Structure formats: structure tokens, C-alpha cells
Amino acid sequence: MSSKKNYNSTYDVVVVGAGNAALCAALSAQEEGCKVLVLEKGTINKRGGNSFFSDGSIRFAYSNLDDIREVVTSIMDDEASLIKMPPYHEIDYICDLMRVTSGKSDPSLAKQLVAQSYETIKWIKEQGVQFTLNYENQSFKQDGNYLFWGGSPVRVEGKGIGLMEKLFSRIEEVGIEIWYNTRALELVNENKKIAGIIVEQEGKKIRINTSSVILACGSFEANEKMRQQYMGAEWEKAIVRGTEHNTGDGISMAIAIGAQRYGQWKDCHSIGTDYNAPKVGDFTKPGDIFKKHSYPYGIMLNKEGKRFVDEGADFRNYTYAKYGREILKQPDHIAYQVYDAQVRSLLRKEYDLDEATCYQANTLEELINLLPVNREQFLLTIQDYNASVLEGEYNPTVKDGKGTKDISPPKTNWALPIEKGPFYAFPVTCGITFTFGGLKVNAHAEVLDENDKPLNGLFAAGEIMGGIFYENYPSGTGLMAGAVFGKIAGKSVTQYIQDYRNHSVIRS
Numbered sequence: 001m002s003s004k005k006n007y008n009s010t011y012d013v014v015v016v017g018a019g020n021a022a023l024c025a026a027l028s029a030q031e032e033g034c035k036v037l038v039l040e041k042g043t044i045n046k047r048g049g050n051s052f053f054s055d056g057s058i059r060f061a062y063s064n065l066d067d068i069r070e071v072v073t074s075i076m077d078d079e080a081s082l083i084k085m086p087p088y089h090e091i092d093y094i095c096d097l098m099r100v101t102s103g104k105s106d107p108s109l110a111k112q113l114v115a116q117s118y119e120t121i122k123w124i125k126e127q128g129v130q131f132t133l134n135y136e137n138q139s140f141k142q143d144g145n146y147l148f149w150g151g152s153p154v155r156v157e158g159k160g161i162g163l164m165e166k167l168f169s170r171i172e173e174v175g176i177e178i179w180y181n182t183r184a185l186e187l188v189n190e191n192k193k194i195a196g197i198i199v200e201q202e203g204k205k206i207r208i209n210t211s212s213v214i215l216a217c218g219s220f221e222a223n224e225k226m227r228q229q230y231m232g233a234e235w236e237k238a239i240v241r242g243t244e245h246n247t248g249d250g251i252s253m254a255i256a257i258g259a260q261r262y263g264q265w266k267d268c269h270s271i272g273t274d275y276n277a278p279k280v281g282d283f284t285k286p287g288d289i290f291k292k293h294s295y296p297y298g299i300m301l302n303k304e305g306k307r308f309v310d311e312g313a314d315f316r317n318y319t320y321a322k323y324g325r326e327i328l329k330q331p332d333h334i335a336y337q338v339y340d341a342q343v344r345s346l347l348r349k350e351y352d353l354d355e356a357t358c359y360q361a362n363t364l365e366e367l368i369n370l371l372p373v374n375r376e377q378f379l380l381t382i383q384d385y386n387a388s389v390l391e392g393e394y395n396p397t398v399k400d401g402k403g404t405k406d407i408s409p410p411k412t413n414w415a416l417p418i419e420k421g422p423f424y425a426f427p428v429t430c431g432i433t434f435t436f437g438g439l440k441v442n443a444h445a446e447v448l449d450e451n452d453k454p455l456n457g458l459f460a461a462g463e464i465m466g467g468i469f470y471e472n473y474p475s476g477t478g479l480m481a482g483a484v485f486g487k488i489a490g491k492s493v494t495q496y497i498q499d500y501r502n503h504s505v506i507r508s
Contacts, residue, residue, distance in 0.1 A: 005177075005179055007206055007208075009037075009209075010035075010209040010210065011035050011036065011037045011208065011209070011210040012029070012034035012035045012036065012210065012211060012212065012493070012497050013029050013034050013035075013036050013037075013210060013211075013212045013213065013214060013490075013493045013497070014036075014037045014038075014039060014197050014208055014210045014212075014213050014214070015029075015036060015037070015038045015039065015213075015214045015216060016039050016184045016197070016213060016214065016215050016216060016217045016249075016250055017038075017039070017040070017041075017049060017215070017216040017217035017218065017250070017462070018038055018039075018040035018042075018047050018048060018049060018168075018178060019048055019049025019050060019051040019052070019164070019216065019218065019462065019482070020049070020051035020054075020163060020164070020167065020462070020479055020482040020483060020486070021051075021216040021461040021462025021463070021481075021482030021483065021485065021486040022038060022049070022214070022216035022217070022461070022462065022486065023038070023164075023167040023168070023170075023171055023486070024124070024167070024461070024482065024483045024486030024487050024490070025214045025216055025459075025461050025486035025487070025489040025490045025493075026038050026171060026176050026214075026490070027127060027167070027170060027171065027174065027176070027490065028486065028487045028488075028489065028490020028491055029214070029489075029490035029491075029493050029494060030174055030176055030490075031490070032490060032491060032493075032494035033494065034490070034493060034494055034497065036176050036177070037176075037177045037178075037179065037208065037210070038171070038176060038177065038178040038179070039178075039179050039182045039184055039197075039199060040178055040179065040180045040181075040182060041181075041182065041183045041184070041217070041245040041249070042180065042181070042243065042245050043180055043181055044180050045283065046243065046245070046283050047164070047168070047178075047180065048160070048164035048168075048243075049217075049218055049242065049243050049245070049246065050218060050241075050242035050243055050246065050281075050433065050434060050463065050478075051160050051163060051164055051479065051482070052160050052161060052164050052242075052243070052281075052283070052286050053160055053241060053242045053243070053281050053286050053287070053288055054156075054159060054160030054163070054288060054478070054479060055137075055155065055159050055160065055287065055288040055291075056155035056156035056157075056158070056159035056160055056162065056163060056479070057134060057137075057138075057152050057154075057155045057475050057476035057479070058121065058131075058152070058154060058155060058156060058476050058479045058480050058483075059093070059117070059151060059152045059474060059475065059476030059477050059480050060088075060093075060117035060118050060120070060121045060154070060480055061088055061089060061090040061092070061093045061114055061117050061118050062087065062088055062089075062118060063087050063089060064085065064087055065080060065083060065085040067118065068085060068133075068153065068154065070122065071121055071122065071125060071131050071154060072131045072132060072133055072154060074132070075133065082144065082145050082146055083133075083145070083146050083148065084145050084146065084147045084148065085148050085153065086148065086149070088151045090114050090115060092151060093114045093117065093151070094110060094111070094114050096151060096318065096474045097110050097113075097114070097468075097474055097477065098110065099318075100318050100471070100472040100473065100474055101469060101470040101471055101472060101473075102470060102471055102472075104264075104470035104471070105467070105468055105469065105470060106467035106468060108442065108443045109441070109443060109465070109467055109468050110468065111443070112443040112484065112485075112488070113468065113477070113480065113481050113484050113485075116484045116487075116488070117480050117484060120480070120483050120484045120487055121154075121480070121483075123483075123487060124483055127166065127167060127170045128166045128167075128169060128170050129156060129157075129162075129163055129166040129167065130156070130157035130158075130162070130166065131154050131155065131156055131157060132154070132155060132156075132157045133148075133153055133154060134152065134153055134154060134155045136348070136349060137293075137348055137349075138150050138152055138153050139153070140396055140397045142397060147397045149315065149397055149398070150315050150317040150475070151317070151474070152317060152474075152475050152476040155476075156479075159286075159287045159288065160286060160287065160288070161286055161287060163479070179199075179201070181201060181202070182199050182200070182201050183199060183200045183201075183249065184197055184198075184199050184217070184249055184250065184253060185198045185199060185200055185205065185249075185253070186198040186253060186256070187213060187253045187254065187256070187257050187458065188207065189257045189455075192456055193211070193456035193457050193500070194210065194211060194212055194213050194455075194456060194457030194458055195209070195210075195211070195457075196208055196209045196210055197210060197213055211457055211496075211497060211500055212457040212458070212459065212493045212496055212497060212500075213457065213458055213459070214445075214459045214460065214461060214486075214489045214490070214493060215250035215253070215254060215439070215447070215458070215459070215460040215461075215464050216250075216460065216461045216462045216464065216482070216486060216489070217245075217246070217249060217250040217464060218242075218243070218245075218246030218250070218434060218462065218463045218464060219246060219248065219251070219268075219434045219435040219437070219438055219463045219464060220246065220247060220248030220251060220435055220437075221240055221242070221246055221268060221432045221433065221434050221435050222240045222242075222243065222244045222245065222246045222247050222280065223246075223247040223248045224236055226247070226248050227432070227435075230265045230266060230435075230437060231265070231266050231267070231268065231435070232266070234328055234329070234333075235328070235432070237328070237333050237430075238270065238324075238328060238333075238430045238431065238432040239273055239277050239278070239279055239280075239429060239430065239431040239432070240279065240280045240281065240431070240432055241271070241273060241277075241281055241288075241290075241291075241431040241432060241433050242280075242281045242433060242434075243280075243281055244280040244281065246434070246463070250439075250460070250464050251438060251439060251464060254439050254447055254455075254458065254460070255439075257455065257458075258449045258450065258455060259439050259440070259447050259448070259449060259455060259458070260439070260440040260448050260449055260450050260452070261437065261438075261439070261440070261466065262437070262438060262439060262440030262441075262448075262465075262466035262467045263436050263437045263438050263440075263465075263466020263467045263468075263469075263470070264436040264437055264466070264469070264470045264471065265435070265436070265437030265466075266437070267325070267435075267436045267437075267470070267471060268325070268432050268433070268434060268435040268436055269321045269324075269432070269433040269434050269435075269436070269469065269473050269478070270321065270322075270324030270325050270328070270430050270431060270432045270433065271291055271293070271320050271321060271323065271324040271430075271431050271433065272291070272292050272293070272295065272300075272320070272323055272324055272327050272335070272337070272428040272429070272430070272431070273290045273291050273292060273324070273428060273429060273430070273431030274290040274291075274292060274355065274356060274357050274426070274427070274428060274429075275334055275357055275427035275428055275429045276357050276427075277290035277355075277429075277431060278290075285355065288350075289350055289353055289355055290350070290355060290431070291320075291350055291431070292337055292350065292351070292356075292426055292428045293316050293320050293348055293350070294316070294337070294339075294343075294346065294347040294348050294351060295311045295316065295320075295323070295337050296311055296312050296315070296316050296319075296396075296413070296414050297339060297343040297346050297347065297396065297414055297416075298311065298337055298338050298339040298340075298343060298418065299311055299337075299338050299382070299385055299411065299418065300327075300335045300336065300337050300338070300428075301335065301336050301338060301373070301378060301381055301382075302330035302331055302334070302335050302336075303330070303331050303332060303334055303335075303336075303371075303372065303373045303374065304331060304373070304374050304377060305373055305374040305375070305376070305377030305378035305379075305380065305381050306377065306381060307381060307385070307407075307409060308326060308329075308330060308335070308409065309323055309326050309409060310409045310410055310411055310412055311411055311414075312403065312411045312412045312413035312414045312415060313412050313413075314399070314413075315399070316475075317474060317475040317476075318472070318474055318475075319472070320475065321433075321472055321473035321475070322471060322472040322473075324430040324431060324432070325430060327428060327429060327430045328429075328430035333429050333430060334427055334428070334429055335427070335428050335429075336371060336373070336425045336426065336427055336428070337425065337426045337428060338367075338382065338418060338423070338424070338425050339418070339423070339424045339426075340416075340418045340419060340420045340421065340422075340423050340424070341420045341421060341422055341423075342416055342419075342420050343416065344422075344424065346396060351426065356426065357426065357427055358424060358425070358426055359371060359424065359425040359426075359427075360422055360423070360424050360425075361421075361422065361423055362421045362422050362423070363421055363423065364379060364382060364418070364421075364423055365379065366423075367423040367424075367425055370425070371425060382418055384407060385404065385407060385411070385417075385418070386417040386418060386419060388404040388405055388406055388407040388415075389402075389403075389404055389411075389415045389416065389417050390402060390403055390404060390405055390415065394414065394416055396414060399412075399413045400413050400414060401413060402414060402415050402416075403415050433478075434463040434478070435463075436466065436469045436470060436471075437466050438460075438463070438464045438465050438466035438467075439460050439464055439465060439466060440452070440466060440467065441459075441460045441461075441465045441466075441467070441485070442454065443488075444488060444492045445459045445460060445461055445485050445488045445489035445492050446458070446459055446492060447459060447460050456496075456500075457496060457500070459489040459492055459493055459496075460485075460489070461482060461485035461486040461488070461489045462481070462482040462485065462486065463478065463482070465481070465485065468481055
């Protein structure tokens with residue numbers, strides 16, 4: 001990792017950002033022979049973007065356990081014999097992505113993401129990143145075997161921290177420069193092509209000469225003004241789950257030179273997070289420790305004592321990224337996840353952490369008396385829910401169809417009466433991860449103008465891209481999309497530079 005800045009040097013490509021997508025782009029371009037510079041807006045202690053805060057889940061297509069073992073090489077034969085791993089083919093991935101986005105995901109981007117996912121995960125492994133099976137959150141033990149579910153059985157060893165440690169280590173190993181405390185301000189566009197980028201360091205503006213730029217600096221979720229402008233006034237109150245540096249700089253720079261806005265600008269990836277979570281991501285407490293994702297095993301009520309979503313509509317992998325905004329809509333932007341002793345052991349690890357806010361009591365009446373809610377209605381809602389629960393076999397490894405009748409909203413799966421003490425309530429609010437609106441980018445990671453023509457020398461990868469996610473999100477797809485399009489951007493830059501030097505690329 002270089003700390004000495006050569007302001008007079010010219011780079012083949014400047015990568016803006018230093019998260020997963022950015023570093024994959026930098027490594028890919030460097031592999032192809034490019035001279036690369038990476039710009040990080042934050043300090044060295046606050047590097048890594050949103051990727052640093054991820055729980056490391058990464059979704060890719062695979063045919064069987066043998067494919068998984070090429071990625072998770074630590075699985076020995078005796079361990080493999082206890083694993084039941086359903087296949088997750090490309091068609092399964094595409095169908096999940098299209099299902100949760102109501103068929104709106106850009107087909108060309110979706111196809112590229114899915115088709116390149118397996119080769120890309122193996123390429124990331126070659127960069128030194130290590131992977132593990134996600135036993136904790138994506139499997140249940142049954143009859144001595146581990147049954148995996150949900151299409152996302154693998155995560156990075158060490159979660160987002162481990163991912164970024166390995167990628168930064170690789171960046172240093174191959175000699176790619178990184179400038180910290182450097183904010184990108186303006187793209188230099190001369191003769192209809194990128195010629196440089198203006199940055200700010202310690203209050204001074206500096207021009208860096210380059211023939212191409214890869215924007216991988218996230219979306220605008222940490223920009224309160226942009227959230228309110230494009231998503232609505234209520235989003236002022238949302239907790240920012242990741243880095244405070246994702247303020248839409250890259251989007252604004254690109255639009256200033258003619259880039260096209262794309263995707264669902266009014267919506268975002270948002271989750272239910274602990275009500276007392278930090279207002280922006282805390283780099284001293286990373287790893288996605290404040291999320292609260294076990295709601296399918298209980299019910300959620302607002303402070304007026306009313307349910308507002310179908311907690312069991314689907315596996316949490318396919319609902320958690322949209323339920324955050326439903327919590328934001330509730331009075332005072334708060335809801336309470338309620339569980340009893342029957343399911344307490346099923347709750348994810350984050351519910352047991354010291355950082356988890358929890359109310360506990362031996363009876364429902366005692367629990368409700370601890371909460372600042374409409375107590376009469378709160379208790380009545382739980383009683384009505386309990387009375388509505390249908391008979392049937394409860395099975396958290398599948399969508400068991402054990403639901404409710406004659407209540408609204410229903411609970412479609414995993415409905416158990418809340419009746420066995422002790423009882424628990426976890427207060428949650430909305431945490432925003434990234435916005436679904438961004439730049440229009442093609443399958444080669446080229447940024448497009450208003451006429452759908454590539455802007456010469458400008459590329460993008462990661463959360464700055466619009467068009468992949470609408471309304472919702474399948475878990476683990478963000479890290480995969482960042483890696484896939486980061487890797488593609490690095491290769492596309494190389495081809496552009498070769499054409500540029502041959503004077504054959506300039507589009508009018």
C-alpha cells in the first residue's frame with residue numbers, strides 16, 4: 001500500500017471508492033496490465049465502504065455440494081456426509097431475483113450477474129478471500145444432518161471485515177496505490193472522453209490525469225438531503241447502517257457530464273435494526289451486529305399495538321430488505337418483535353449480543369407493561385393472533401404453510417401461538433443500507449448517457465449502479481453484484497484503453 005502521492009503521474013484508471021466493488025475493479029484492471037489508483041474518501045481507519053459492515057453472505061449459482069467445496073475448501077468428507085445442500089442453479093437465482101423485484105430487474109444486468117457469479121466467487125478466492133458455510137443463519141439440524149435453505153449457504157470468513165482485510169492485503173501485495181482522505185469532486189471530460197478527475201485533499205483541489213475512471217463509491221444513503229429529496233421526508237429519520245461517506249458524490253459527478261439516472265430512486269435496501277443502533281455505521285463495532293432478522297418466528301407490532309406485515313410471507317432472505325421501510329412508516333418509526341420460549345432458541349446470534357436491546361418478562365401482561373405502547377391493544381392483538389393460528393406441523397426449514405386465518409395481515413408460515421413464557425420484545429427501527437437508484441450501466445459496466453450510449457472512459461460497479469434491485473433484494477446479492485461488475489469493469493477498462501490508444505474508441 002503506497003502512502004506517497006505522485007501528483008504528476010498519469011494513471012490508466014482511477015477507481016473511486018475502496019469497498020468490495022472498488023477493490024475488485026482495481027485488482028481486475030491491474031491483472032490486465034493497467035496502472036491503477038484507488039481513491040478513498042475516508043481515513044485508513046474508516047476504509048472499506050459498506051462492505052466492511054456486511055455479514056459476508058454472498059449469493060452465487062451452484063449445482064451441488066461439490067461446487068460449494070471448490071469455494072469452501074475446508075469442508076472435509078466426514079463433514080460433507082452430514083450436509084444436505086439443495087442445488088441453486090442459475091435459473092433459480094434469476095427466478096429469485098425477478099420474483100422479489102416484481103420482474104423489474106434489468107434483464108441484461110441480472111443475466112450478467114447470475115451467469116458470472118460462480119466464476120467470480122472462485123476469482124475472489126484466488127485473491128486470498130476465504131469462505132465458510134453459513135451454518136448459523138442458513139441451516140437447521142435435523143436427524144443429525146444439516147439442512148441448508150434459502151440459496152445463500154456461503155459467507156466470507158470473518159464477514160465483511162475479513163473480506164476487506166483480504167482484499168486490502170491483496171491490493172498491497174500487487175502494489176496498487178491508495179490515497180486516503182481524498183474526496184472525488186469532478187470528472188474532467190475533454191473532447192467527449194474522460195481525461196482526468198478533480199479531487200480534494202486537506203482543502204486543496206488536485207487534478208489527477210487518467211484516461212478512465214471506475215466509480216465504485218456507493219449510493220446516496222448517507223446524504224440526508226438527497227434521501228429526503230428523492231425518497232421522501234420520512235427517510236430523514238432512517239439509521240445509516242454503513243459508512244457515512246456514501247453521499248452520492250459519484251452519482252452527482254457522473255450526471256454532471258451527461259450520465260443517465262436509472263433504477264428506483266425512491267426506494268432502497270432497508271432492514272429492521274436495533275432501535276438503539278448507532279445513527280451511522282460504527283467502525284469499532286462492525287459485522288452487521290445490530291440487525292434483527294428472526295421476525296419470521298414471531299410477530300411485529302407497532303406502538304399502537306397493531307401488526308403491519310406478514311412476518312411469515314417467505315424466508316427472511318426474501319423479505320428483510322423491504323420490511324425496514326414498513327417499520328419506518330410506523331408511528332415514531334419503531335416496532336417490537338415479540339417472541340416466546342418456544343422459539344427463543346431459533347433466534348439468530350445477534351439477539352444474544354450485549355448490544356441487543358431486549359425486554360423480558362414471565363407473562364405477556366408483564367412484558368407489555370414494560371413497553372411504551374398502547375397496552376390494551378397490544379395484548380388484544382396478540383390474543384387475536386394466538387386464536388387465529390392454524391393446526392399443523394411447524395418446520396422452520398421449509399415454508400411450512402402453518403399460518404393463520406381470519407386476521408389481517410395474515411401470517412402465512414411458521415405461525416405458533418405466543419403463549420409460553422418467558423416472553424421477549426426487541427424494539428427495532430429502520431436502517432438504510434443502500435439506495436436502489438443510481439446510474440445506468442450496461443452489462444460491460446460502462447456508464448450510459450441519456451441516449452444509452454457509453455460515456456467514453458467512464459465505468460461503474462457496485463451500489464452506484466441502478467437497475468438491478470427494485471422494491472426488494474435477495475440476501476447476499478449485493479456483495480456478489482459488486483464483485484461481478486467490479487471484475488467486469490476492470491476488464492472493460494483494459495479494452496477501452498487499448499482502443500483509446502489506437503484512436504478507435506471515441507463515440508460522438
